[in-house]
Amino acid sequence: MPRFSLTGRVALVTGSSTGLGKATALCLGQAGAKVAINYANNKARADAARTELREAGITAELFQADVTDEATVDQMVTAIEGSLGPVDIVVLNATPAQPLNPIEEYDWDFYEQMLDFFVKSPYLLARRVLPGMKARRHGRLINITSEVFQLGVAPFSAYVAAKGGQIGWSRSMANELAPYGITVNMIAPGWIPVERHANDPQEDKDAYLARIPVGRWGKPEEVGWAATYFASDEAAFVTGQTVAVNGGNTVW
Numbered sequence: 406m407p408r409f410s411l412t413g414r415v416a417l418v419t420g421s422s423t424g425l426g427k428a429t430a431l432c433l434g435q436a437g438a439k440v441a442i443n444y445a446n447n448k449a450r451a452d453a454a455r456t457e458l459r460e461a462g463i464t465a466e467l468f469q470a471d472v473t474d475e476a477t478v479d480q481m482v483t484a485i486e487g488s489l490g491p492v493d494i495v496v497l498n499a500t501p502a503q504p505l506n507p508i509e510e511y512d513w514d515f516y517e518q519m520l521d522f523f524v525k526s527p528y529l530l531a532r533r534v535l536p537g538m539k540a541r542r543h544g545r546l547i548n549i550t551s552e553v554f555q556l557g558v559a560p561f562s563a564y565v566a567a568k569g570g571q572i573g574w575s576r577s578m579a580n581e582l583a584p585y586g587i588t589v590n591m592i593a594p595g596w597i598p599v600e601r602h603a604n605d606p607q608e609d610k611d612a613y614l615a616r617i618p619v620g621r622w623g624k625p626e627e628v629g630w631a632a633t634y635f636a637s638d639e640a641a642f643v644t645g646q647t648v649a650v651n652g653g654n655t656v657w
């Protein structure tokens with residue numbers, strides 16, 4: 406059973422119909438939070454995620470919204486407030502596909518898409534939920550970043566640059582929001598295979614696993630439990646920090 410109680414809290418996890426987001430939604434829900442599941446494109450998958458959460462005894466609702474679009478972010482948060490209550494916890498997690506390519510093969514539209522997901526979307530979500538969080542003197546913004554920033558992974562310049570932007574934004578926001586009882590923290594996962602990695606080359610997987618000190622793959626819920634800690638009251642004195650959930654891949 407989870408050690409940290411989120412009973413009475415409302416959590417929005419962007420992009421939580423699958424992958425790390427769904428696992429995080431399950432962990433927050435198992436800790437007692439009411440959960441807003443967000444997705445943009447695949448309703449059947451989102452329906453299945455909601456069923457999975459509800460079968461685990463979690464109060465969960467679906468909210469379809471493109472989290473890079475200001476109007477739909479506003480409508481989504483209004484809808485969450487109407488059905489679950491004011492948003493206490495936002496996990497900024499949604500992502501599109503992330504192809505690795507040399508810089509000559511990335512156009513600026515792709516760079517912008519990365520920035521839209523990892524810098525614009527946190528900005529839009531924060532602007533929408535912060536007035537309520539400030540009034541209540543409580544809030545939790547949890548950014549899912551990546552170990553790729555610290556490692557300088559290549560050829561991956563657009564994603565790494567955007568994750569770097571997300572990290573800088575989080576650090577600045579942590580200082581700005583600390584006086585209001587709002588914390589801003591980051592989780593930097595290593596490669597944790599989820600549904601979209603099913604067809605990735607086995608030699609890539611073997612090479613990655615070979616360098617992980619813990620000697621096994623991470624599990625999506627290990628990101629979720631880190632988020633549960635950051636979301637908890639017990640983490641009120643922790644802000645602007647990153648926890649690397651990567652089996653020691655960035656220990657040096």
Ligand SMILES: NC(=O)c1ccc[n+]([C@@H]2O[C@H](COP(=O)([O-])OP(=O)(O)OC[C@H]3O[C@@H](n4cnc5c(N)ncnc54)[C@H](OP(=O)(O)O)[C@@H]3O)[C@@H](O)[C@H]2O)c1
Nearest residue numbers: 420421422424425444445446447471472499500551596597
């Ligand atoms: N898995 C890893 O190895 C790993 C490692 C390091 C960091 N991360 C980070 O962890 C986060 C989650 O990654 P993941 O691997 O779990 O991704 P994923 O399995 O591909 O899931 C992406 C989620 O985002 C949703 N989504 C896509 N476009 C959206 C939009 N415009 N608005 C709202 N939701 C949207 C998808 O739903 P729809 O398709 O229905 O829209 C889906 O729920 C990302 O920030 C990623 O960079 C992952």
